[in-house]
Amino acid sequence: MAKPTDALQRLRRVHEDAVLDALRSSGALSRTELINRTGLSRTTLFAIISEMVERGAVVEIEAPVSGARGRGRPATLVALSPEAGQLIGLDLARHRVHLAVANVSHQIIATGMEDVPEGAGVTEQAEAAVRLIRRVIEERGVRLGALEAIGLGLVGVMDDPVLPAGIVPARYTPVTELLEREFGVRVAVDNNARLAALAENTWGAARSVDDMVYVRWSVGVGGGFIVGGRLVRGAHGAAGEIGHVSLDPAGPPCHCGSRGCLERRIGGRALLESCAARGILLAGLDALVAAAQDRVPEVCELISAAAADLGRILADTVVQLDPERVVVGGEFASLGSLVLGPIRAAIARLSLPNSPRAIEVIPADLGANASAMGAIALLLHEEPAIPAHLRPARD
Amino acid sequence: MAKPTDALQRLRRVHEDAVLDALRSSGALSRTELINRTGLSRTTLFAIISEMVERGAVVEIEAPVSGARGRGRPATLVALSPEAGQLIGLDLARHRVHLAVANVSHQIIATGMEDVPEGAGVTEQAEAAVRLIRRVIEERGVRLGALEAIGLGLVGVMDDPVLPAGIVPARYTPVTELLEREFGVRVAVDNNARLAALAENTWGAARSVDDMVYVRWSVGVGGGFIVGGRLVRGAHGAAGEIGHVSLDPAGPPCHCGSRGCLERRIGGRALLESCAARGILLAGLDALVAAAQDRVPEVCELISAAAADLGRILADTVVQLDPERVVVGGEFASLGSLVLGPIRAAIARLSLPNSPRAIEVIPADLGANASAMGAIALLLHEEPAIPAHLRPARD
Numbered sequence: 119m120a121k122p123t124d125a126l127q128r129l130r131r132v133h134e135d136a137v138l139d140a141l142r143s144s145g146a147l148s149r150t151e152l153i154n155r156t157g158l159s160r161t162t163l164f165a166i167i168s169e170m171v172e173r174g175a176v177v178e179i180e181a182p183v184s185g186a187r188g189r190g191r192p193a194t195l196v197a198l199s200p201e202a203g204q205l206i207g208l209d210l211a212r213h214r215v216h217l218a219v220a221n222v223s224h225q226i227i228a229t230g231m232e233d234v235p236e237g238a239g240v241t242e243q244a245e246a247a248v249r250l251i252r253r254v255i256e257e258r259g260v261r262l263g264a265l266e267a268i269g270l271g272l273v274g275v276m277d278d279p280v281l282p283a284g285i286v287p288a289r290y291t292p293v294t295e296l297l298e299r300e301f302g303v304r305v306a307v308d309n310n311a312r313l314a315a316l317a318e319n320t321w322g323a324a325r326s327v328d329d330m331v332y333v334r335w336s337v338g339v340g341g342g343f344i345v346g347g348r349l350v351r352g353a354h355g356a357a358g359e360i361g362h363v364s365l366d367p368a369g370p371p372c373h374c375g376s377r378g379c380l381e382r383r384i385g386g387r388a389l390l391e392s393c394a395a396r397g398i399l400l401a402g403l404d405a406l407v408a409a410a411q412d413r414v415p416e417v418c419e420l421i422s423a424a425a426a427d428l429g430r431i432l433a434d435t436v437v438q439l440d441p442e443r444v445v446v447g448g449e450f451a452s453l454g455s456l457v458l459g460p461i462r463a464a465i466a467r468l469s470l471p472n473s474p475r476a477i478e479v480i481p482a483d484l485g486a487n488a489s490a491m492g493a494i495a496l497l498l499h500e501e502p503a504i505p506a507h508l509r510p511a512r513d
Numbered sequence: 514m515a516k517p518t519d520a521l522q523r524l525r526r527v528h529e530d531a532v533l534d535a536l537r538s539s540g541a542l543s544r545t546e547l548i549n550r551t552g553l554s555r556t557t558l559f560a561i562i563s564e565m566v567e568r569g570a571v572v573e574i575e576a577p578v579s580g581a582r583g584r585g586r587p588a589t590l591v592a593l594s595p596e597a598g599q600l601i602g603l604d605l606a607r608h609r610v611h612l613a614v615a616n617v618s619h620q621i622i623a624t625g626m627e628d629v630p631e632g633a634g635v636t637e638q639a640e641a642a643v644r645l646i647r648r649v650i651e652e653r654g655v656r657l658g659a660l661e662a663i664g665l666g667l668v669g670v671m672d673d674p675v676l677p678a679g680i681v682p683a684r685y686t687p688v689t690e691l692l693e694r695e696f697g698v699r700v701a702v703d704n705n706a707r708l709a710a711l712a713e714n715t716w717g718a719a720r721s722v723d724d725m726v727y728v729r730w731s732v733g734v735g736g737g738f739i740v741g742g743r744l745v746r747g748a749h750g751a752a753g754e755i756g757h758v759s760l761d762p763a764g765p766p767c768h769c770g771s772r773g774c775l776e777r778r779i780g781g782r783a784l785l786e787s788c789a790a791r792g793i794l795l796a797g798l799d800a801l802v803a804a805a806q807d808r809v810p811e812v813c814e815l816i817s818a819a820a821a822d823l824g825r826i827l828a829d830t831v832v833q834l835d836p837e838r839v840v841v842g843g844e845f846a847s848l849g850s851l852v853l854g855p856i857r858a859a860i861a862r863l864s865l866p867n868s869p870r871a872i873e874v875i876p877a878d879l880g881a882n883a884s885a886m887g888a889i890a891l892l893l894h895e896e897p898a899i900p901a902h903l904r905p906a907r908d
Contacts, residue, residue, distance in 0.1 A: 129527055129528075129531050129551065129552065130552075132524055132527045133524075133552070136524050153554065156524065157524065157525075157528070157553065157554060157556075157557040158552065158553070158554055158557070159548065159552060159553055159554035159555065159557070160554065161552075162552040162553070162554070328748070329747055329748040329752075341833075343833070343834075345740050345741075345743075345745050346740075346743055346745065346746070348740075348741055348743075350740050350741065350834065350835075351741070351835075352724055352834060352835020352836070353723070353724040353835055353836055353837035353870075353872075354835055354837075354868075354870045355835070356832075356835040356865060356868060356870065357724075357833065357834055357835040358833065358835075359832050359833065359835075359865065360832075360833060362832050362864075362865055363829045363832050363833065364825075364828070364829065364832075364863045367825060367859075367862070367863060373867070374865050374866065374867050374868070375865065375866030375867035375868075376862065376863045376864070376865065376866055377863075430759075430762060431829075433759070434758045434759065434826075434829060435833060437751075437754050437755075437757050437758050437759075438736075438738070438752065438753065438754065438755060438758065438830060438833075439738075439745065439747060439752055440745075440746075440747020440748055440749055440750070440751040440752040440753075440754075441747070441748055442748035442749075464762075467762070467771065468759050468762060468771045468772075469771070470751060470754065470757055470769050470770065470771065471769065471770030471771055472768070472769050472770035473749075473751060473769070473770075475748075475749045475751065477748075
């Protein structure tokens with residue numbers, strides 16, 4: 119619930135947002151125009167503007183001279199700083215670091231990636247991330263003086279011991295510390311499947327959809343939910359772990375400690391093992407997807423059955439969260455109806471079929487950079503997505 | 514996501530909230546004090562205040578005379594109107610209408626209930642609700658001139674054909690129309706299990722808990738989720754339907770159109786049938802709960818097994834939503850560890866056991882009036898709980 123005490127804190131953020139929105143939609147505005155647009159007092163508006171000038175979020179420019187404006191000092195306008203508010207998004211995936219850079223207008227202006235060796239430690243991943251950032255900003259001529267914050271997507275549950283400064287899991291502090299040291303900005307973290315959900319909600323297959331279920335079906339199975347327009351993190355940063363819903367409480371043990379988890383049955387690794395057990399030896403996930411695209415019957419059967427299992431779990435999620443759209447990402451999503459068909463059928467059959475609702479099930483729009491882009495979205499949509507203690511320091 | 518275009522709309526609501534919060538926490542304040550407290554411009558503040566005076570939300574009072582204040586007109590203070598902002602919450606349950614009345618300080622000042630005959634139509638329910646309101650306000654001396662809005666809890670999914678004016682399911686429009694006609698205020702509706710969740714989050718077992726799963730285990734099985742401090746409604750008003758998660762897609766058909774639904778297996782009606790099949794004839798839900806309290810072995814076994822089924826579904830919900838607390842309401846919750854034990858065990862076993870989290874499973878605090886109280890909470894927490902089109906008209 120909105121606590122009464124939140125209101126005054128919220129006020130300042132809403133004031134800043136209102137100023138930024140006015141500038142985004144109208145370009146440069148005078149302080150008087152901003153006062154009229156936002157309803158803020160002169161004192162409040164001036165204080166907000168000078169603080170935003172200070173931190174480089176907005177700049178003061180001279181108004182173009184016009185006859186109607188009359189005599190006196192040329193008016194000063196306030197505008198979004200063209201170099202302000204650059205954001206970097208990183209995704210430390212299992213074998214690869216992905217990068218995206220966004221400008222103040224929330225446009226992605228550069229992306230990149232760098233492989234890290236299988237089994238690389240957190241420090242190696244962090245160093246690869248720093249190299250990747252330096253390389254991309256050099257190649258693309260991105261100026262780093264305007265960098266405001268770094269968003270970081272990580273594998274796994276975020277509920278490790280909580281540090282005083284934030285909720286970065288202890289195992290990842292070498293990464294955040296290195297990034298903070300190298301680039302002098304705050305680093306916000308979240309689970310990378312959740313960030314992919316946020317990216318699809320910001321730029322992709324569920325843009326502006328307020329209630330959305332995202333599942334990433336890849337080597338593992340992850341997910342993220344947008345509920346009422348906000349990313350769901352959970353009380354311990356563990357929300358969205360669709361892959362660890364149990365299909366069978368008596369099933370084989372999973373690394374999460376439970377049994378019969380969805381990921382254990384339909385994750386890329388499990389499907390490769392199932393193929394191998396049938397004498398179909400495939401080099402990896404890409405080969406598995408390619409075999410399905412080539413319509414190898416056993417592979418298609420396996421994946422279709424796996425999609426039905428996924429659909430059954432998603433049907434439960436749909437019953438509980440009642441989304442407008444279900445977005446399926448990850449490598450398997452490229453298989454189209456082979457995968458989407460069984461999911462749609464399960465949802466139609468098991469999710470309140472007598473209360474007909476238009477729940478779309480569609481493939482994700484964004485590719486391998488989705489989580490890095492989501493890490494930028496995490497920074498952009500501070501209010502809904504970042505808890506207060508994670509918000510980049512503003513002064 | 515917070516859309517840029519939302520910000521200015523949000524602004525006005527936040528301004529009003531800030532004024533109300535300041536008045537709630539400090540009592541009467543002068544306009545100058547309110548300007549200082551809220552950072553609003555004189556123009557904005559005066560406009561807001563005069564609009565709030567007009568609709569009776571605040572009143573102007575004379576400041577107590579004090580030496581320091583000096584000469585001139587006595588200062589006028591603004592205060593919350595003691596008679597403003599009364600809210601009525603109604604719950605049209607299956608056989609009974611529940612009522613709660615709250616004052617401007619969000620205190621429940623009266624409750625009441627009235628039975629309606631089994632199988633009563635919507636119109637009969639509505640008439641019973643009007644009678645109940647009239648009776649309670651007369652008995653308790655509640656003045657209705659200050660009534661601001663009525664919240665209404667309803668059984669079932671809210672995704673029936675949407676009316677232009679709101680999301681009241683078509684089958685309930687006779688109720689909302691009668692209430693609007695009789696009392697001249699807007700009526701906001703929501704599912705009554707979700708409203709019970711909201712009430713527990715506002716006054717009960719999960720007060721101020723931002724991430725909470727609520728299940729109501731009674732004749733049926735309903736639920737409601739609070740995620741990031743907000744009630745989850747879903748895209749079609751159907752979120753929280755835990756009772757219609759399928760335990761067994763090949764199981765017996767359910768009225769919702771799916772098969773093997775949790776409610777079909779563990780709802781009070783199903784358990785009474787199971788008892789009957791074992792030769793234990795019980796008059797109804799109260800008798801079933803009493804038999805369990807009397808430790809009738811077969812009844813305890815049945816209920817304990819049902820709690821394990823519920824726990825299995827709740828474990829999935831916990832994996833996906835990662836709440837801080839699970840609250841179990843409804844008649845079965847009064848059975849304590851017989852019910853909570855198996856639920857806790859299932860969650861501990863199936864919800865990311867290797868990522869130890871403190872997830873409490875506790876019984877609900879509020880009784881039969883929970884949903885009526887939740888209907889008041891729906892009105893109180895307008896911003897998080899009521900979509901814009903449901904918000905009581907303000908001018």
